[in-house]
Amino acid sequence: MxxxxxxxxxxxxxxxxxxxxxxxxxxxxxxxxxxxxxxxxxxxxxxxxxxxxxxxxxxxxxxxxxxxxxxxxxxxxxxxxxxNAMAIWWVGPAIIRYGTDAQKRRFIPPILTADEIWATGYSEPSSGSDMAAAKTRAVRDGDDYVVNGQKIWTTLAHISDWFFVLVRTSTDGTKWGGLSVLLMDMRSRGIDIRPIRQIDGGSEFNEVFMSDVRVPVENRLGAEGQGWEIVSSALVNERSGIAGSIRFDQALDWLKTTAREQQKLGDRRVRQRVADLATKGAILRWAGMRALTDSLHERMNPHLSAAMKLMSTSLVQEFSEAGMELLGPWAALMDDPRLAPGGRWAKQFLYDRAMTIAGGTSEVQRNIVAQRVLGLPRK
Ligand SMILES: Cc1cc2nc3c(=O)[nH]c(=O)nc-3n(C[C@H](O)[C@H](O)[C@H](O)COP(=O)(O)OP(=O)(O)OC[C@H]3O[C@@H](n4cnc5c(N)ncnc54)[C@H](O)[C@@H]3O)c2cc1C
Missing domain, CATH: 1.10.540.10 (Acyl-CoA dehydrogenase/oxidase, N-terminal domain)
Incomplete structure (x- = not known):
């Protein structure tokens, strides 16, 4: 090596x-x-x-x-x-892979310059993990699709210009085969965006209601019925993006600083825990390097992104749990300047919970690892 x-x-x-x-x-x-x-x-x-x-x-x-x-x-x-992280991680790559030349010329440059922000619409109230059960309906009418339905947990919809949205264009055949992806102008008539208030006080995601929203057929990405393939490949990029964005060295720095501030660096159990987390963080870093080597040699299994997402998001939760325990009762305070960086832990703890759900839950990642990486039979 x-x-x-x-x-x-x-x-x-x-x-x-x-x-x-x-x-x-x-x-x-x-x-x-x-x-x-x-x-x-x-x-x-x-x-x-x-x-x-x-x-x-x-x-x-x-x-x-x-x-x-x-x-x-x-x-x-x-x-x-x-x-525009979502567009950089997966919308742009999907347009580059599946889009027409006109779509690439139209959409890629403003993604890069952040002149147009994108949101992603897969999840619906009754189809999250089972994304292929999406009900939002797109019916062809001349040169347009007419879209009716609801999406939920739509990150940044309230500031987005465009919507990368999974719709059902057919109810015949398998549920996977009837899906398509549309590139929807967020300012179209018939779109209603309602913010969802989060546990940490923020409001970064939304419900999006679509009533008779017209989308030109030229804004369909790929072929009709190719939606499942497109979102599956976008999800690989989303999971790699989530895994790659986790900064274990930063979490470790915060943890050591918090231990020092709480005068617990001399405590043997604390030292062992910090060392254990540092070791796991290093293992994941090297696993990332191995994945890079695999991709350089074109032997990448795309489903490894599920394993990396599962491991990284679980480990970062261990870091924030350790941070919260070190703070004891102070852990309940959010953004308290007297507790820097300890004051960050409460927010971080809540944010890290979300990361084992966004982009597909840990259970779903385990299913993918079992079936697609380890080749175990589907029950
Ligand atoms: C911070 C954040 C941002 C998000 N942003 C977006 C976004 O921009 N756009 C978007 O479309 N969605 C977004 N989501 C939604 C996210 O993709 C869904 O929450 C996720 O896919 C889970 O779906 P669900 O919430 O409907 O839960 P459900 O699918 O109802 O799952 C409920 C529970 O059942 C378990 N479960 C379900 N199916 C199985 C199975 N087959 N095997 C084992 N266990 C199973 C799940 O693991 C979970 O514990 C976001 C979520 C979060 C937390």
Whole structure:
């Protein structure tokens, strides 16, 4: 196993590092959308966004290794998230893979510049894990589809311009075969967006009601009936994105700082727990490197993304549980400046709960690992 980088890769790393030293924004609120938008535009202008996307559509055209180095450097400096993360992780790649040339030219550049924000509409009140049971109906009427139905848990719908939405175009045959994906203008007549209040006080996701919403047929992604294939491949990217976005080194730093602040660094049980979590974080980092090596040699099993998502989101919950226990009764406080970074744990604890649900629950990931990675029989 060769873990060294080539001189060209080291030069690329130095370039990224130098650029970040000059351009990294002051840490602000993770919910400051204007700042996140500005940060995304800066990254794009520097050629560090849409890393693997073709240059002709505004992508950076980087190699997978350069992309990995870029991610490492962004993680190292705790760079903020970009505003259009969902579109960067899976909507853009789906359009690049399944879209017509006209769709790519129309939609890809404003995704990169954050001029158009995207939301994703898979889940419905009666179909979350069983996404293929989606009932939202799209019926062809001339050059349009007319869409009626409801989506739920739609992250950022309230600030989105476009909707990557799974609809049922046919009720014949299997439930998977009757699905299609539409690219819906969020400002279309007949869309009603209602925010859902979260346990942490925020309101990042919504219910989306669609009544006779007209979507031009030219905004269908892929063929009619290809929806299941498209969202399955988008979900692989979503799960890899979630797994890759978890910053164990940052969680470990917070944990050590909290242990120090609570004067518990001398406690043998605390030390053992921190060491155990640090070891597990390192194992996952190397598992990520192995997945990268596999993809460089084109022997990637796409379903490994389910295993990585399952392991990363479960482990990050262990970190936040440890943080909460270290704080004891103080753990109930949210955003208390006297408790930095301890004050972050309550929010982090709640957020980490959501991560084993978003993008498919842990149980669903276990099913995928059992059937698609380990080849176990379906019960
Ligand atoms: C932070 C966050 C953001 C989200 N953003 C979006 C978004 O932008 N767009 C979108 O479409 N959705 C979004 N979701 C919804 C998410 O995809 C669903 O919540 C998830 O797929 C689970 O569906 P459900 O909530 O209907 O639960 P259900 O499917 O009803 O599951 C309930 C329980 O049953 C278990 N279960 C279900 N089926 C099986 C099975 N076959 N085997 C074993 N156990 C099973 C589940 O694991 C779970 O514990 C988001 C969710 C969260 C938490």
């Amino acid at each position: 060769d873990l060294s980088y080539t001189p060209a890769e080291e030069t690329f790393r130095a370039r990224v590092r130098g650029w970040l030293a000059e351009n990294l924004p002051e840490t602000g609120s993770p919910r400051d959308l204007a700042a996140m938008r500005a940060w995304q535009r800066k990254l794009h202008a520097a050629g560090f966004l849409g890393a693997a996307w073709p240059k002709e559509y505004g992508g950076a055209g980087l190699s997978p290794m350069e992309q990995a180095i870029l991610n490492e450097e962004l993680t190292r400096v705790r760079a903020p998230q970009v505003v």
